[in-house]
Amino acid sequence: MKLIVEKDYEAMSQVAANILLGLMSESRRVNLAITAGNTPKRLYEIMVPQVKGRPYFENVHYYNFDEIPIVGSQGYGITMRNLNDLYFGPANIKKEQLHPLDETNWQTQDARLKEAGGLDLILMGIGADGHFCGNMPGWTKFGSETYAVDISDADEARESLAAEVDGNLSKVPNEFYTMGPKSVMAAKHLVMFANGKKKAAIVKKAFFGEVTEDIPSSILQLHPNLTLILDQEAASELTNQN
Amino acid sequence: MKLIVEKDYEAMSQVAANILLGLMSESRRVNLAITAGNTPKRLYEIMVPQVKGRPYFENVHYYNFDEIPIVGSQGYGITMRNLNDLYFGPANIKKEQLHPLDETNWQTQDARLKEAGGLDLILMGIGADGHFCGNMPGWTKFGSETYAVDISDADEARESLAAEVDGNLSKVPNEFYTMGPKSVMAAKHLVMFANGKKKAAIVKKAFFGEVTEDIPSSILQLHPNLTLILDQEAASELTNQN
Amino acid sequence: MKLIVEKDYEAMSQVAANILLGLMSESRRVNLAITAGNTPKRLYEIMVPQVKGRPYFENVHYYNFDEIPIVGSQGYGITMRNLNDLYFGPANIKKEQLHPLDETNWQTQDARLKEAGGLDLILMGIGADGHFCGNMPGWTKFGSETYAVDISDADEARESLAAEVDGNLSKVPNEFYTMGPKSVMAAKHLVMFANGKKKAAIVKKAFFGEVTEDIPSSILQLHPNLTLILDQEAASELTNQN
Amino acid sequence: MKLIVEKDYEAMSQVAANILLGLMSESRRVNLAITAGNTPKRLYEIMVPQVKGRPYFENVHYYNFDEIPIVGSQGYGITMRNLNDLYFGPANIKKEQLHPLDETNWQTQDARLKEAGGLDLILMGIGADGHFCGNMPGWTKFGSETYAVDISDADEARESLAAEVDGNLSKVPNEFYTMGPKSVMAAKHLVMFANGKKKAAIVKKAFFGEVTEDIPSSILQLHPNLTLILDQEAASELTNQN
Numbered sequence: 001m002k003l004i005v006e007k008d009y010e011a012m013s014q015v016a017a018n019i020l021l022g023l024m025s026e027s028r029r030v031n032l033a034i035t036a037g038n039t040p041k042r043l044y045e046i047m048v049p050q051v052k053g054r055p056y057f058e059n060v061h062y063y064n065f066d067e068i069p070i071v072g073s074q075g076y077g078i079t080m081r082n083l084n085d086l087y088f089g090p091a092n093i094k095k096e097q098l099h100p101l102d103e104t105n106w107q108t109q110d111a112r113l114k115e116a117g118g119l120d121l122i123l124m125g126i127g128a129d130g131h132f133c134g135n136m137p138g139w140t141k142f143g144s145e146t147y148a149v150d151i152s153d154a155d156e157a158r159e160s161l162a163a164e165v166d167g168n169l170s171k172v173p174n175e176f177y178t179m180g181p182k183s184v185m186a187a188k189h190l191v192m193f194a195n196g197k198k199k200a201a202i203v204k205k206a207f208f209g210e211v212t213e214d215i216p217s218s219i220l221q222l223h224p225n226l227t228l229i230l231d232q233e234a235a236s237e238l239t240n241q242n
Numbered sequence: 243m244k245l246i247v248e249k250d251y252e253a254m255s256q257v258a259a260n261i262l263l264g265l266m267s268e269s270r271r272v273n274l275a276i277t278a279g280n281t282p283k284r285l286y287e288i289m290v291p292q293v294k295g296r297p298y299f300e301n302v303h304y305y306n307f308d309e310i311p312i313v314g315s316q317g318y319g320i321t322m323r324n325l326n327d328l329y330f331g332p333a334n335i336k337k338e339q340l341h342p343l344d345e346t347n348w349q350t351q352d353a354r355l356k357e358a359g360g361l362d363l364i365l366m367g368i369g370a371d372g373h374f375c376g377n378m379p380g381w382t383k384f385g386s387e388t389y390a391v392d393i394s395d396a397d398e399a400r401e402s403l404a405a406e407v408d409g410n411l412s413k414v415p416n417e418f419y420t421m422g423p424k425s426v427m428a429a430k431h432l433v434m435f436a437n438g439k440k441k442a443a444i445v446k447k448a449f450f451g452e453v454t455e456d457i458p459s460s461i462l463q464l465h466p467n468l469t470l471i472l473d474q475e476a477a478s479e480l481t482n483q484n
Numbered sequence: 485m486k487l488i489v490e491k492d493y494e495a496m497s498q499v500a501a502n503i504l505l506g507l508m509s510e511s512r513r514v515n516l517a518i519t520a521g522n523t524p525k526r527l528y529e530i531m532v533p534q535v536k537g538r539p540y541f542e543n544v545h546y547y548n549f550d551e552i553p554i555v556g557s558q559g560y561g562i563t564m565r566n567l568n569d570l571y572f573g574p575a576n577i578k579k580e581q582l583h584p585l586d587e588t589n590w591q592t593q594d595a596r597l598k599e600a601g602g603l604d605l606i607l608m609g610i611g612a613d614g615h616f617c618g619n620m621p622g623w624t625k626f627g628s629e630t631y632a633v634d635i636s637d638a639d640e641a642r643e644s645l646a647a648e649v650d651g652n653l654s655k656v657p658n659e660f661y662t663m664g665p666k667s668v669m670a671a672k673h674l675v676m677f678a679n680g681k682k683k684a685a686i687v688k689k690a691f692f693g694e695v696t697e698d699i700p701s702s703i704l705q706l707h708p709n710l711t712l713i714l715d716q717e718a719a720s721e722l723t724n725q726n
Numbered sequence: 727m728k729l730i731v732e733k734d735y736e737a738m739s740q741v742a743a744n745i746l747l748g749l750m751s752e753s754r755r756v757n758l759a760i761t762a763g764n765t766p767k768r769l770y771e772i773m774v775p776q777v778k779g780r781p782y783f784e785n786v787h788y789y790n791f792d793e794i795p796i797v798g799s800q801g802y803g804i805t806m807r808n809l810n811d812l813y814f815g816p817a818n819i820k821k822e823q824l825h826p827l828d829e830t831n832w833q834t835q836d837a838r839l840k841e842a843g844g845l846d847l848i849l850m851g852i853g854a855d856g857h858f859c860g861n862m863p864g865w866t867k868f869g870s871e872t873y874a875v876d877i878s879d880a881d882e883a884r885e886s887l888a889a890e891v892d893g894n895l896s897k898v899p900n901e902f903y904t905m906g907p908k909s910v911m912a913a914k915h916l917v918m919f920a921n922g923k924k925k926a927a928i929v930k931k932a933f934f935g936e937v938t939e940d941i942p943s944s945i946l947q948l949h950p951n952l953t954l955i956l957d958q959e960a961a962s963e964l965t966n967q968n
Contacts, residue, residue, distance in 0.1 A: 001752035004782045014776065015751070022748010025953065027728035028601065050740065056730045117512065117601060118466075140944070142453035143463060181453075185464040211384035211423075215424060220425040222464065223361075227751065245512035246540045256534065257509070264506010267499070267711065269486035270843065292498065298488045359754065359843060469509065602950075626937035627947060667938075669948040695868035695907075705869060706911040706948065708844075 001207065002227045005235045008193045012231045013042035016123065016193050017225040018228065021050060023121055023189075024060045032120045033063040033179070036082035038124040039193060044087040051091040062088065062098050063113070065122060066134040066178035067101045068161055071171045077102055078164045102145070105176040109146040110186075119187035126194050130206050131213035134178025139218040145179030151175060181219050190223050195231040203230060243449065243468045245395035247477045249435045254473045255284035258435050261469065263292060265363055266302045273361045275305040275421070278324035281367040286329040293333040302450075304330065304340050305355070307419035308365060308376040310403055311345045313413045319344055320406045342465065343388070348419040351388040352428075361429035368436050371450050376420025382458040386422030388392060393417060423461050432465050437473040445472060446479040485691065485710045489719045493679045496715045498525035500607065500677050504709065505534060507605055507673075509545045515603045517547040517663070520566035523609040524679060528571040530655050535575040546572065546582050547597070549606060550618040552645055553587045555655045562648045562718035563584055585630070590661040593630040594670075603671035610678050614690050614699035620660025624700040628664030635659060674704055677713040687714060688721040727933065728953045731961045735921045739768035742849065742919050745953065747776060749847055749915075750786045757845045759789040760795035762808035765851040765919060770813040773936035777817040778843060788814065789824050789839070791848060792860040794887055797830045797897045803828055804890045827872070827921060835872040836912075845913035852920050856932050858894045860904025863891070866942040870906030907945050916949050921957040930963040954955040 010128050020043075024030055038097045051057055068078040076084060088098060099116075101109050105167070113119055124132050131137065134149055136157075152158045165171040184190065194203055199232040206217045207228055220226055230238075249253045262285075267270055276282070293299055310320040318326060322342050330340060341358075343351050355361055366374050373379065376391055378399075393399045394416040407413040426432065434447055449460045451472055455461075462468055472480075490496045504527075508514055520526070535541055552562040560568060564584050572582060583600075585593050597603055608616050610696075615621065618633055620641075635641045649655040664691040668674065678687055690701040691712055704710055732738045746769075750756055760766070777783055802810060806826050814824060826840075827835050828869040839845055850858050857863065860875055862883075875885045878900040891897040910916065920929055932943040933954055946952055956964075 002782065004751070004780075015747075018744055018747035018776070019751045020748075021741075021744035022746075022751070025728070025730070025745045025748070027951065027953065044895070050744070054730075056728065095729065141458070143451075182464055186466050188466065211386075218385070219464065222424055222461065224428050224430065224466065228752065244509070244540065246509070256507075260502055260505035260534070261509045262506075263499075263502035264504075264509070267486070267488070267506070294501070296488075320494045373617075415608065431604065446551065467511065471512065627944070628936075666948055670950050672950065693869075702869070704944065705949065706908055708912050708914065708950065 001221065004063050004227065004229045006229065006231055008231050009042060012193060012195055013040075013046055013230050014230050016040075016043050016191065017046040018193060020047065020121070022122065024051075024057055024122060026059070026166055028059065029117060030060045031113070031116055031117050032060060033065045033187070034083065034084070034087070034124040035039045035125050036064070036079045037125055039195065041086060042051050044090075048087065049141040050089045051093075053092060058094065059096065061116065062093065063119065064101050065184070066176065067100070067106075068164070068176040069104050069173045070165055071173050073171070076100065078161070086184070099189045101177060101179075102141070103173075103177065106146050106148060109179065110155065110183050113183075113186075121189040121191060122184055122187045123191045123193070124184075126137060126199065126202060126206060127193055128198055128202055130202050130217050132192070132217040132220065133184060134176060135181060137214050140181065140213050142181045142213060142219050145178045148176065148177055181216065185219070188225060190220055191229065192217070192220060192225045192226065193229040194234040197233045197236065199234040200237045203228075203234050208238065243463065243470055246469065246471045248471065248473055249311055250473050251284060252436055254435060254471050255282075255288055256310060256432065257471050258282075258285050262289065262363070262365065266299055268301070270301065271359060271432060272302045273305065273358055274302060274428070275307045275361050275364040276325065276329070277367050277368055278306070278321045278328070281437065282365070283328060286332075290329065290332045293335075295334060296416040300336065300339065302339060303358065304335065305361065306343050307366070307426070308418065309342070309344050310346075310406070310418040311415045312407055313415050315413070318342065320403070332405070343419060343421075345415075345419065350386050351421065352425050355425075355428075363431040363433060364426055364429045365433045365435070366426075368434060368441060368444060368448060368459050370440055372459050373445050374434070374459040374462065375426060377419060377423060377458040378393055379456050379458060382423065382455050384423045384455060384461050387425045388419065388421045390417045390419055423458065427461070431467045431469070432462055433469045433471065434459070434462060435471040436476040439475045439478065441476040442479045445470075445476050450480065456464050485705065485712055488711065488713045490713070490715055492715050493526060496674065496677060496679055496713050497524075497530055498517045499713050500524075500527050500675065501506040501530040502650065504531065504605070504607065508535075508541055510543070512543065513601060514544045515547065515597070515600055516544060517549045517603050517606040517671070518567065518571070519607050519609050520548070520563045520570070521609055523679065524607070525570060530645045532571065532574045535577075537576060542578065544581060545600065547603065548585050548682060549608070550660065551584070551586050551590075552648070552660040552681075553564065553657045554649055555657050557655070560584065562645070563628060585661060585663075587657075587661065589702050590630050590632060593663065594667050596668075597667070605673040605675060606668055606671045607677070608668075609688060610676055610683060610690060610701050612682055612686055614686050614701050616676070616701040617668060618660060619699060619700040620674050621698050622676065624665065626665045626697060626703050630661065630663045630668045631663055632659045633647065665700065669703070669707055673709045673711070675711045675713065676701070676704060678718040681717045681720065683718040685720050687712075727947065730953065730955045730956065732957055734957050735768060738919060738955050739766075739772055741955050742766075742769050742917065743772040745917060746773065746847070746849065750783055752785070754785065755843060756786045757789065757842055758840070759784060759791045759848040759913070760809065760813070761850050762790070762805045763813070763851055765921065766849070767812060770816075774813065774816045775955065777819075779818060784820065784823065787825060787842065788819065789825045789845065790827050791850070791910065792902065793826070793828050793832075794902040795899045797899050798851050798870070799897070802826065803822065804887070806944055810889075812936040827905075828902060829899075830874050832874060834866055835905065836909050839909070839912075840937050847915040847917060848910055848913045849917045849919070850910075852918055852925060852928060852932060852943050854924055854928055856928050856943050858946065859910060860902060860944040861907060863940050863942060866939050867905065868907045868939060868945050872903065872905045874901045875902055883899045896929070911945070911949055914951060916946055916952045917955065918943070918946060918952065919955040920960040923959045923962065925960040926963045929954075934964065
């Protein structure tokens with residue numbers, strides 16, 4: 001594991017941008033899976049003006065690693081809609097470079113990735129409960145490849161997801177889709193980033209504690225090429241360990 | 243995971259030799275950790291005449307991934323003694339190419355490997371109980387790097403080890419040393435091989451079942467570059483799964 | 485450059501087989517361009533029984549790096565016909581794994597290779613005149629990608645090619661096709677092999693002398709990953725230089 | 727070759743910074759050879775605040791690819807002095823990370839680089855005469871590794887170098903040192919950048935014309951992993967070719 005601690009969210013986002021833009025500049029096909037959510041907002045703001053209108057980045061192919069379909073809607077699910085708003089749209093990424101994972105094709109996600117040469121890099125955030133992608137404590141098995149998660153009875157999860165669809169619980173599906181630990185571990189480089197005090201405890205547990213399915217992201221410690229990027233707050237509980 | 247099934251022990255050994263000799267032929271430094279024991283006997287017989295006296299293989303550096311010191315003895319422990327008998331001696335490997343792990347240096351094994359550029363490949367066998375290297379069910383934690391295993395009270399283990407030192411229990415040490423799962427997962431390529439009916443059940447469990455510390459080698463499923471080489475007998479319980 | 489000198493043709497062929505079989509054992513797609521002619525005969529004899537009927541080698545894709553069409557014939561040209569006789573046929577390689585270069589598609593050879601991820605390895609022999617692939621002294625430009633060579637007036641070349649088609653000069657085409665130096669240099673690993681006294685002088689000039697278009701294969705010295713495999717006779721003029 | 731055209735010097739410098747910072751973020755040892763001179767000034771300004779005081783970049787080792795000693799001076803030659811002023815000094819790079827090439831060690835430069843795992847990336851500029859590093863038209867041989875260039879009679883070169891040492895011709899040495907084409911081609915990634923109208927003609931000739939020792943940088947076309955970064959002015963003669 002390479003540990004990078006930067007002073008704040010801005011600096012952390014810049015370091016993540018450097019890693020992505022550096023890789024994207026290679027001349028061969030580059031396959032990236034990137035994260036939606038709050039953590040990457042500044043990252044995408046930094047990247048958009050450096051990516052938009054650049055034909056030399058057409059070798060980059062984008063994947064999402066999880067998706068929550070919106071009931072009654074035709075288009076993207078919650079993840080791709082968010083990625084589109086933050087990055088694909090503003091950066092004018094061409095349709096041919098996007099490879100959405102969704103309810104129609106999750107069963108072939110791992111085979112399609114393998115056929116395309118595998119993921120070169122996955123950029124992920126960590127949840128305060130230790131989840132990564134859609135791998136939550138309680139239902140995560142380290143041996144899983146891309147799978148469907150039944151949330152028809154998971155009331156807490158449903159309510160949290162409803163916030164993404166105007167608070168409308170009827171738009172929350174009965175299942176969502178995520179790459180599992182085995183699928184994620186197959187990538188050549190994993191980048192995890194986290195900022196803020198609220199992540200300090202889980203960062204310590206997940207990356208400097210025991211490897212256990214109760215803290216799903218603890219498995220990422222075992223990847224041969226993991227980069228962990230933190231701001232000082234997220235790193236604040238590591239002081240005596242490094 | 244790449245699964246290779248060959249018809250018998252001879253063919254399995256030849257495939258493993260091809261992979262090792264191919265990698266060793268690269269022009270840069272190559273770091274290998276290789277296994278002692280019974281499974282690799284034929285492999286080393288195939289390799290010795292192709293390696294002995296070849297200056298163009300001096301770029302290859304050899305590591306052992308575990309060691310059981312012999313009480314009262316000055317030289318190699320059980321693992322290095324065995325590797326020396328099977329391969330290093332007959333192939334005339336130079337001292338400068340050997341990097342023994344032992345009781346004096348196990349605490350720096352991971353740091354030394356990192357400094358040397360990391361292991362390019364680890365060749366391992368699997369125990370009928372699912373162990374790999376010295377990672378046995380009962381004491382294996384997935385998050386461990388190279389560690390010492392206290393066997394002062396492990397009577398069964400002590401008796402089994404005594405067989406390696408003329409049945410003399412007083413030569414069996416109180417602790418031995420092994421690279422842990424985290425250290426092994428850090429290598430660029432893992433090769434596991436197994437032959438014979440007696441391995442068929444564990445092969446199925448470890449590589450096609452749940453990832454759990456009760457079956458230590460099950461973690462290897464999650465490595466991005468794992469090759470599993472079996473003879474037909476070791477693969478015999480996989481028939482309906484592939 | 486990695487220089488490998490073996491005692492004879494048999495040992496040289498075995499080393500080349502180890503390198504090819506080792507690479508082919510990787511789990512990802514592997515793209516190989518391999519040579520026809522006399523030098524690889526023993527190599528393919530060694531490989532056939534280890535490749536035939538092995539589903540785990542279906543990740544390997546084969547390319548030819550030059551082709552001489554046979555006038556009035558429908559099928560393969562001279563190169564692919566020879567490769568088919570020596571290797572693809574006896575090893576039962578599937579059609580889907582073969583990517584023939586011919587008169588209909590040479591203009592897209594470089595683009596198709598790039599799209600497929602590039603060549604992982606090219607195995608080549610050297611001519612007594614220093615040519616490699618179809619890059620002969622007299623017409624070779626280091627900057628060329630795949631190109632057509634006009635031999636309508638090259639009487640010597642036509643007669644030499646006629647020997648491949650029952651001595652029938654009317655079957656020799658007016659042009660043939662070859663990957664140029666730039667296309668060859670784009671591969672990740674180059675392996676050149678040579679045996680016999682008659683190659684000793686050109687081996688010394690091409691790999692230990694000046695880089696010049698008059699000795700086309702001299703450019704290969706500049707590849708970052710070149711392996712040169714010789715028997716003792718082909719290496720006999722190098723004695724004082726290494 | 728990957729061609730990147732950006733609108734101006736600022737954008738070109740940012741792209742080069744992304745590529746360097748991305749590579750430097752890897753967890754393994756990274757070996758860089760970087761260029762002195764005018765072209766990289768803005769690049770180093772962008773990099774310094776992102777590198778200074780970052781322990782996570784201590785895996786990066788820096789090399790210079792040429793050196794002109796200053797007669798009568800004890801310290802760095804012209805190249806290292808310039809790199810120190812622009813980057814090593816302001817970024818507080820530790821001595822242990824610097825590996826100066828100079829008059830005392832140029833004969834072992836290639837061996838030392840090989841021992842260290844080879845260069846991961848070389849960043850270079852191009853001269854209006856097509857030179858790269860110290861490989862000038864007139865004395866460049868494609869087959870050269872690191873070599874000494876005798877400039878005792880090269881009046882024009884001596885005068886141009888005098889400008890770097892307060893116009894004092896007596897400080898200009900009789901020979902300087904440079905990695906040759908063969909040494910440069912051995913690196914894993916080559917990055918060449920150029921800006922301004924005055925480079926437009928040579929960029930076209932060197933990268934889209936014939937490969938010839940008269941235009942030394944034309945050899946770089948043959949590297950399997952070359953990135954060419956231009957501003958619009960330097961790319962202005964390429965318009966009809968891409």
